[in-house]
């Protein structure tokens with residue numbers, strides 16, 4: 001006997017509804033589309049794969065007609081035709097009308113995704129490979145039940161994830177958070193019920209700032225770090241080797257790597 005299991009991820013065909021500049025290097029793009037009725041997520045650091053058109057294309061090219069064989073078909077398309085695939089985070093999901101927000105860092109020199117986001121306008125079409133099941137493996141922020149302190153570091157690319165994580169934390173959770181941005185204009189007001197101490201580092205070296213910080217005493221801390229790969233590695237080492245945090249209680253994700261495109265970063269992993 002076989003049991004029908006809903007696929008946890010599927011493609012969503014979406015259009016830009018509106019954009020809003022949040023700061024000098026951050027733009028919020030709001031997407032809508034009928035497909036969003038099938039989109040479910042518990043939020044936090046929910047990651048998504050976004051497929052974007054090249055300049056001059058009216059929609060991203062992914063051979064969805066190949067069904068499960070789409071990946072192979074997509075890889076075989078010429079480089080200048082194949083949709084650009086990039087990883088982003090669900091910043092917010094709303095109903096009635098169904099909408100999602102994704103916050104894009106505008107970096108220089110711009111890559112294709114950053115370039116697309118800087119010019120996004122209502123009606124622009126994208127494809128999203130995202131969750132159809134609220135609790136899915138593309139949510140990595142998972143503190144154990146006995147966690148008595150949440151410690152977070154993220155750079156600009158992780159500000160959307162950290163914002164959503166903070167919104168999800170229940171009252172009474174103790175959290176120590178560092179967010180690193182290049183420009184003070186990118187600092188945002190973050191909402192949380194948690195007992196959170198949030199420090200914004202503006203052009204300040206994260207490892208030295210965190211090494212110098214005193215953490216509140218805790219028996220079972222949980223650490224979440226995401227951002228530029230080199231910083232993520234250094235911070236993971238700091239928490240595990242210098243502060244003695246159990247490595248199983250450290251979630252770390254390289255969101256980008258200085259000097260490498262996302263394809264090059266993935267090829268190295």
Ligand SMILES: Cc1cc2nc3c(=O)[nH]c(=O)nc-3n(C[C@H](O)[C@H](O)[C@H](O)COP(=O)(O)OP(=O)(O)OC[C@H]3O[C@@H](n4cnc5c(N)ncnc54)[C@H](O)[C@@H]3O)c2cc1C
Nearest residue numbers: 087088089105107111112113114157255258259260261262
């Ligand atoms: C799970 C996950 C979630 C992510 N969530 C978000 C998110 O919500 N918002 C977001 O903005 N990014 C997010 N990122 C990071 C994003 O995928 C990368 O920054 C990506 O490289 C951007 O693509 P691009 O086409 O603009 O640049 P690419 O073509 O990939 O890279 C071009 C050049 O730009 C450099 N570069 C890439 N990103 C940056 C940056 N942020 N600052 C400076 N230089 C950079 C690269 O090193 C490379 O030299 C996430 C990544 C992962 C893995």
